[in-house]
Amino acid sequence: MTAIWSGLRSGIAAATALTMTTVLPAFAETTITAVMHSGLRVLDPVITTAHITRDNAFMIFDTLVAQDADFVVQPQMANFEVSEDGLTYTFTLRDGLKWHDGGEVTPADCIASIKRWMQRDGGGQMINARMESLEATGDKSFALTLKEPFPYTLEAMAKPSGLALFMMPERLANTPANEPIPEMIGSGPFKFVQDEFQPGVKVVYEKNEDYVPAPGPQSWFAGAKDVKVDRVEWVTMPDAQTSLNALMNGEIDFLEQVPVDLLPLLEGMPGIESKVLAPLGGVSIGRMNFLYPPFDNPKIRKAAEMALSQEDVLTALIGNPDYFKVCGAIFGCGTPFEFTDGSESITSGGDIEGAKALLEEAGYDGTPVVLMQPTDVVTLTAQPIVAAQALREAGFTVDMQPMDWQTLVTRRASQAAPSDGGWNLFFTNWIVPEVSNPLGNIMLPGRGDAAWFGWPTDEEINGMLDDFANASELGDQKAIAQKIQAHVMENVNYIHLGQYFNPSAWSDKLSGVEEAPFPVFWGLEKNG
Amino acid sequence: MPVYFLRRVLAAIPVMLVVAVFVFLLLRLTPGDPAAVLAGDMATPEQLEKIRDSLGLNDPLYVQFFRWMGELLTGDFGTSLISNQPVIDLVADRMWPTIWIALITITLSVIVAVPMGVVAAWKHRSWIDHLVMTFSVLGFSIPVFVIGYLLIKLFALDLGLLPVQGYVAPSEDFPGFAARAVLPALTLASIYIALIARMTRASLLDVLGEDYVRTARAKGLTETRVLFRHALRNAAVPVMTVIGTGFALLISGVVVTESVYNIPGLGRLTVDSIFARDYPVIQALILLTSGIYVLVNLLIDLSYSFLDPRIRY
Numbered sequence: 001m002t003a004i005w006s007g008l009r010s011g012i013a014a015a016t017a018l019t020m021t022t023v024l025p026a027f028a029e030t031t032i033t034a035v036m037h038s039g040l041r042v043l044d045p046v047i048t049t050a051h052i053t054r055d056n057a058f059m060i061f062d063t064l065v066a067q068d069a070d071f072v073v074q075p076q077m078a079n080f081e082v083s084e085d086g087l088t089y090t091f092t093l094r095d096g097l098k099w100h101d102g103g104e105v106t107p108a109d110c111i112a113s114i115k116r117w118m119q120r121d122g123g124g125q126m127i128n129a130r131m132e133s134l135e136a137t138g139d140k141s142f143a144l145t146l147k148e149p150f151p152y153t154l155e156a157m158a159k160p161s162g163l164a165l166f167m168m169p170e171r172l173a174n175t176p177a178n179e180p181i182p183e184m185i186g187s188g189p190f191k192f193v194q195d196e197f198q199p200g201v202k203v204v205y206e207k208n209e210d211y212v213p214a215p216g217p218q219s220w221f222a223g224a225k226d227v228k229v230d231r232v233e234w235v236t237m238p239d240a241q242t243s244l245n246a247l248m249n250g251e252i253d254f255l256e257q258v259p260v261d262l263l264p265l266l267e268g269m270p271g272i273e274s275k276v277l278a279p280l281g282g283v284s285i286g287r288m289n290f291l292y293p294p295f296d297n298p299k300i301r302k303a304a305e306m307a308l309s310q311e312d313v314l315t316a317l318i319g320n321p322d323y324f325k326v327c328g329a330i331f332g333c334g335t336p337f338e339f340t341d342g343s344e345s346i347t348s349g350g351d352i353e354g355a356k357a358l359l360e361e362a363g364y365d366g367t368p369v370v371l372m373q374p375t376d377v378v379t380l381t382a383q384p385i386v387a388a389q390a391l392r393e394a395g396f397t398v399d400m401q402p403m404d405w406q407t408l409v410t411r412r413a414s415q416a417a418p419s420d421g422g423w424n425l426f427f428t429n430w431i432v433p434e435v436s437n438p439l440g441n442i443m444l445p446g447r448g449d450a451a452w453f454g455w456p457t458d459e460e461i462n463g464m465l466d467d468f469a470n471a472s473e474l475g476d477q478k479a480i481a482q483k484i485q486a487h488v489m490e491n492v493n494y495i496h497l498g499q500y501f502n503p504s505a506w507s508d509k510l511s512g513v514e515e516a517p518f519p520v521f522w523g524l525e526k527n528g
Numbered sequence: 529m530p531v532y533f534l535r536r537v538l539a540a541i542p543v544m545l546v547v548a549v550f551v552f553l554l555l556r557l558t559p560g561d562p563a564a565v566l567a568g569d570m571a572t573p574e575q576l577e578k579i580r581d582s583l584g585l586n587d588p589l590y591v592q593f594f595r596w597m598g599e600l601l602t603g604d605f606g607t608s609l610i611s612n613q614p615v616i617d618l619v620a621d622r623m624w625p626t627i628w629i630a631l632i633t634i635t636l637s638v639i640v641a642v643p644m645g646v647v648a649a650w651k652h653r654s655w656i657d658h659l660v661m662t663f664s665v666l667g668f669s670i671p672v673f674v675i676g677y678l679l680i681k682l683f684a685l686d687l688g689l690l691p692v693q694g695y696v697a698p699s700e701d702f703p704g705f706a707a708r709a710v711l712p713a714l715t716l717a718s719i720y721i722a723l724i725a726r727m728t729r730a731s732l733l734d735v736l737g738e739d740y741v742r743t744a745r746a747k748g749l750t751e752t753r754v755l756f757r758h759a760l761r762n763a764a765v766p767v768m769t770v771i772g773t774g775f776a777l778l779i780s781g782v783v784v785t786e787s788v789y790n791i792p793g794l795g796r797l798t799v800d801s802i803f804a805r806d807y808p809v810i811q812a813l814i815l816l817t818s819g820i821y822v823l824v825n826l827l828i829d830l831s832y833s834f835l836d837p838r839i840r841y
Contacts, residue, residue, distance in 0.1 A: 041800075042566060048566055048568040049567070049569060050568045162570055163570070178582040199611035199613055199618065200611070200792075200797070201621075201622075235694075237693065237790045241677065242692065242693050242787070242788055243790075245684065246693050249685060249688075249691065249692045251691055251692055405803070406561070406564070413576060434570075449573070452570075
């Protein structure tokens with residue numbers, strides 16, 4: 001029997017080897033095969049905030065400026081100078097920057113890219129509202145002039161998530177912001193291989209041989225993006241067990257997310273390493289509808305928040321406490337604006353009795369809470385179940401309605417009454433860099449119909465956000481961030497449910513795997 | 529026969545038209561918004577509205593329908609709302625993995641299941657019959673993903689004989705294609721072998737009790753000749769029906785098996801498109817599936833007249 005297996009194995013190996021010798025080029029290409037968190041379908045990083053589109057854009061495009069691991073803005077494609085009055089930002093492009101089609105990167109390309117981004121990004125719109133001019137000042141330089149100082153300008157341009165600001169050739173950047181760009185030509189460290197792209201299945205990148213890395217050590221998205229492999233292939237695998245099997249069988253090199261419950265399969269597995277690469281992780285949040293009872297009443301919102309326990313939610317969501325953190329800071333633990341004011345109840349197991357008392361004081365009349373529960377997104381199925389139980393214990397009437405995520409995202413845009421197809425409460429997740437800055441945190445503005453889903457009207461927080469936008473010193477910013485933290489906890493602009501961390505796993509043939517909010521493929525080497 | 533064929537093909541046109549109208553309306557009445565998928569979680573209501581406008585989703589339904597029908601009549605299946613790729617390219621890329629796996633599965637199933645069913649009927653109520661029936665019940669009862677994972681564990685992870693997952697076109701790398709096709713085909717075949725073997729056995733048992741079989745035996749024909757020349761051919765009509773519909777089912781998507789083995793086939797494309805509310809892709813896939821069902825049914829009907837001389841069109 002053993003001989004039969006051995007013979008079969010040799011036969012297949014021989015056949016495969018024979019084929020490989022006929023198809024492999026004369027030199028050995030180094031290819032990293034990775035399974036990312038989802039399949040790439042939308043390519044334009046200005047149209048969507050989808051994380052996989054952002055990850056793809058970081059491979060192909062480069063950024064003017066970039067945030068490093070210390071949250072400091074660093075030059076990337078361009079050096080920058082800020083005038084003493086804080087009104088003029090002058091950018092000077094590095095020498096040798098080229099698009100993947102061979103053209104030189106010019107100020108006109110960058111200006112068009114910034115203008116397109118300003119139409120879609122919240123930070124970009126804030127800059128645009130204060131902009132006096134944006135024009136070339138030389139062959140390699142251009143200047144952004146503001147009507148009033150806006151200290152957040154460089155941070156908005158350097159933020160890695162949400163809608164990051166990528167530079168594109170002018171002809172692409174002139175595409176209307178609501179229409180996708182027709183081709184993927186950037187100046188980044190990798191070139192997009194259009195012929196091999198299969199939406200939702202596979203995306204292939206080749207090393208950009210003309211790329212000139214920025215000076216300085218690699219740090220998150222700043223510094224040298226030194227590519228040390230010939231190709232990178234992202235293969236989509238919808239089944240987590242399959243991707244794990246593929247890693248164990250040596251068919252892939254890198255797996256961005258390993259479900260925590262499957263992690264024990266990798267423990268002690270020779271040739272496989274695993275670790276949390278995004279140290280800030282993600283946050284889970286609950287958002288209420290401010291337009292309708294019962295959550296139009298701040299006391300009832302507070303009662304709901306008091307009923308919840310981060311630990312209960314995170315235990316149901318993640319399970320293993322090594323991979324979650326009870327954290328009361330709405331801007332995330334481990335960030336410059338980490339404050340925990342007002343979070344005592346939710347971080348210490350909830351306060352059902354307190355919630356009951358507050359509900360009674362608020363005169364809650366039993367109006368059902370329409371809670372939307374997505375059933376097809378594994379990272380969002382636990383929160384509504386745990387929350388519904390806690391809310392019921394506190395005395396809420398909960399109408400939990402299961403639906404697929406697409407139905408939820410459509411329904412959450414509806415301002416109809418909850419009994420008429422609207423809603424009261426839903427949950428979603430963000431990565432910490434998306435909520436870590438008050439001006440980048442889309443859930444904070446209280447601009448009524450123009451606010452994010454839930455539509456709070458909250459002049460007090462709008463004033464604090466304006467103060468933050470005008471504060472140039474970190475100390476002042478921190479003081480305002482702390483006030484925002486306390487206000488959000490008191491007013492319950494949203495419910496902060498703590499932090500969680502996704503482990504990644506990779507073959508030990510890879511070296512240079514670095515921590516970052518999401519995977520970067522520059523600096524990686526593959527041996528053997 | 530040619531008149532019958534032509535009549536059936538013409539009859540398919542109103543069927544496809546009804547399917548087109550039904551699918552179009554059903555998708556538009558189902559909650560979901562491709563613009564929300566496209567824009568992501570951070571889009572504001574105003575931005576979503578602009579994207580809906582640019583995709584033509586705010587046009588009246590009848591305008592959208594006639595625009596789609598107009599494109600279809602010129603052979604244009606439209607463009608994916610999400611990936612912005614031509615639908616015809618997306619479907620064509622995903623069709624071949626599915627077709628190959630379906631062909632291998634059905635061929636393997638017929639080769640194994642028909643003899644199993646014949647032997648079970650021939651040796652009715654013997655241990656071999658019980659064995660075949662036990663296998664059938666098991667094959668039909670165990671979920672495909674369980675069989676899939678067990679086969680992966682044994683043949684890929686433990687024995688290291690075959691890859692865990694993936695697909696390569698046979699034209700690019702035939703040994704690679706074959707190595708990757710074995711486990712998915714075996715997994716799917718476990719169901720179809722069970723189904724076809726059971727149907728072959730039942731159908732053959734019916735036929736073996738017919739008068740003409742008794743007559744054939746009375747004429748002194750050998751049991752083998754009775755079985756294969758007189759009984760099996762007449763028992764083949766319901767078996768062909770099962771094989772045909774099984775093939776159509778395989779083509780229309782086997783999403784669990786495609787997910788377990790990471791095969792980029794039509795099943796996954798269908799599910800992904802539904803989750804993303806990618807209307808043009810879903811519409812094209814359902815039309816394609818309907819067309820395949822119509823075609824397969826026609827071929828099955830035509831095959832009856834070859835198998836059973838009593839059936840004439």
